[in-house]
Ligand code: SF4
């Protein structure tokens with residue numbers, strides 16, 4: 001790449017010619033404030049927060065989109081620049097519903113608040129345009145509050161460009177501009193897949209998950225109920241971030257201790273459900289390959305992906321694995337096998353899932369997710385909601401000791417842990433499928449071909465005489481590309497799809513980071529590394545070797561994909577039109 005010389009605040013820097021001023025300034029440790037900018041998601045220079053002086057230019061330029069040029073001279077913090085930024089921020093604030101005291105983002109790093117502090121905005125000189133309060137769209141997973149929206153359009157880009165769902169956009173003009181859905185329908189009635197990537201992109205509290213923490217406190221404090229909590233793999237890789245413990249730091253033991261202190265009757269690991277999923281899905285894959293079933297088999301753990309498939313690829317519904325997702329499978333087992341074993345009336349059991357995912361809230365209330373009149377899972381909380389409850393309970397999380405998950409399921413396998421990242425479900429399945437098909441035990445179980453953050457990973461894996469052609473896609477834009485290739489005739493045996501870029505580690509319910517961190521640090525990679533490290537250090541790294549899974553089949557289920565497991569652990573999906581009735 002050709003390089004150019006640029007002078008920023010008198011400091012010379014030699015940078016690639018395709019850099020923006022914002023990128024060049026970072027090379028000399030100058031932080032230009034941004035608001036609408038989110039690297040690789042939203043780069044449009046609309047908020048004017050990053051304006052700088054460029055010698056020879058009559059107007060201020062937006063550093064996030066303005067390219068560098070040989071000999072360019074830039075001032076990033078001149079008096080003129082500071083004055084313009086401050087005035088722009090005051091104008092944004094003057095139209096913002098700023099009830100910070102009761103706002104969830106105030107507690108969790110609101111980018112607008114941080115910026116007001118950084119720019120020393122202590123008064124607002126402008127009178128906002130008085131507007132009627134806009135209605136709040138409260139969906140099953142997502143809550144949209146346009147009164148707090150600052151029109152940065154980061155959510156629009158996340159939905160359109162990254163997820164290719166495109167159910168939100170700017171509507172109206174001038175002062176009436178808002179972010180809206182088609183025909184201003186509630187998001188829940190559109191093809192929104194509840195992935196929450198718009199929440200992750202939003203710098204303020206205009207988008208959030210539905211808060212169900214009080215529902216869970218009410219369950220915990222009801223003496224008649226036996227409340228079980230299960231936690232997904234990706235939660236442990238990120239929960240510590242809410243307590244300022246750094247990125248990529250697994251807090252499995254502290255999390256288990258905190259959940260016990262909060263009063264849950266049993267603290268269990270969704271990784272057990274992941275091990276169960278592998279037994280079922282691995283068997284399904286082998287059956288389909290050996291008996292001429294529909295291929296490729298496509299994973300079904302990600303509920304955002306399932307809804308996307310129902311709306312956009314109904315012709316591929318038969319390709320979906322019939323397996324319920326791990327926490328749903330585990331919920332069904334808890335209300336049957338566990339209830340029977342422990343002598344508890346299933347009507348008195350409540351299952352709470354802590355998930356990195358907002359779409360799991362939608363999944364939990366789907367009619368398909370129940371068995372014999374029992375909901376598989378009663379409430380889903382995100383990682384962020386769990387953190388709020390830990391704060392509510394006055395628990396000093398950082399200084400907690402470690403605990404194990406409770407019996408009778410205990411700790412799960414490392415294969416279950418890596419479910420939380422892109423390629424992980426596939427790797428976990430291959431570890432089991434290899435040994436079942438060949439009858440050989442192997443230590444070569446790190447399938448590097450399906451690891452990493454490339455959008456679509458394709459690998460051919462030799463299993464005995466069979467060459468399994470596999471692919472993993474993460475982020476729905478990548479999924480769409482891969483599935484168009486399948487429609488066009490490209491052959492695969494097995495495909496893993498996760499709705500969120502990076503997989504569950506970057507789910508819509510995970511801790512939020514300011515764009516100045518998120519744009520420049522590979523948070524997904526750091527969280528994934530925490531999971532791979534936990535897998536590496538696991539005692540058991542293959543799902544079929546998990547002793548509690550072996551016992552479950554022996555005592556209750558029989559064999560994978562047989563009658564009982566089909567009844568409890570499998571389901572089916574249906575095509576959806578563009579709008580819900
Ligand atoms: S979004 Fe930020 S600035 Fe607005 S009310 Fe919430 S914390 Fe305050």
Ligand code: SF4
Nearest residue numbers: 159192193195196198
């Ligand atoms: S939840 Fe996902 S699909 Fe729905 S609006 Fe947000 S980004 Fe789009």
Ligand code: SF4
Nearest residue numbers: 149150152153155202
């Ligand atoms: S909802 Fe959030 S991300 Fe979307 S435009 Fe408004 S402030 Fe920006």
